[in-house]
Amino acid sequence: MISLREEDLLRNIYFYPKPEPGVKIPVQVLNFGRLFAAWSPELKKTLYFEKLPENENLKRVRKIILLQVFDWLACREGLIELKDLEFERFMEVYEKFLQNLGEIQYIRQKRGRSAENIFELEESSYVFREVKKGIFSDKL
Numbered sequence: 001m002i003s004l005r006e007e008d009l010l011r012n013i014y015f016y017p018k019p020e021p022g023v024k025i026p027v028q029v030l031n032f033g034r035l036f037a038a039w040s041p042e043l044k045k046t047l048y049f050e051k052l053p054e055n056e057n058l059k060r061v062r063k064i065i066l067l068q069v070f071d072w073l074a075c076r077e078g079l080i081e082l083k084d085l086e087f088e089r090f091m092e093v094y095e096k097f098l099q100n101l102g103e104i105q106y107i108r109q110k111r112g113r114s115a116e117n118i119f120e121l122e123e124s125s126y127v128f129r130e131v132k133k134g135i136f137s138d139k140l
Helices: 006-011 084-100
Strands: 025-040 045-049 059-071 076-082 103-111 114-122
Touching: 059 084, 076 084, 084 103, 084 114
Parallel strands: none
Antiparallel strands: 025 045, 025 059, 025 103, 059 076, 103 114
């Protein structure tokens, strides 16, 4: 399992779900947190830090929200980097999910040179009923 602790983020290689245009990936949110991200030219990968280290040869240092998800199509855990605006939109969808349940779907849309992360809620087709206390024989 991926942890958002600094020592775990430094030594692991991660899966980044990147759906093709028009493809929706069902995801389950495992964790999220604010971190610093930076590209390491020596290691040739992105590193994540809770506190920004001094005197490191890092490029493209930025503040991000790192979203840890389980990708149901790939059957593995992955990480999605979100900007502040994308995180606000994600939280709106996530709050609806917590209230109504359903399935969170992840989409990437091309905006100029960069891709925008979009989350949608597909509502559940199941009907949930409240369980009431009582004698089972009376219900039959």
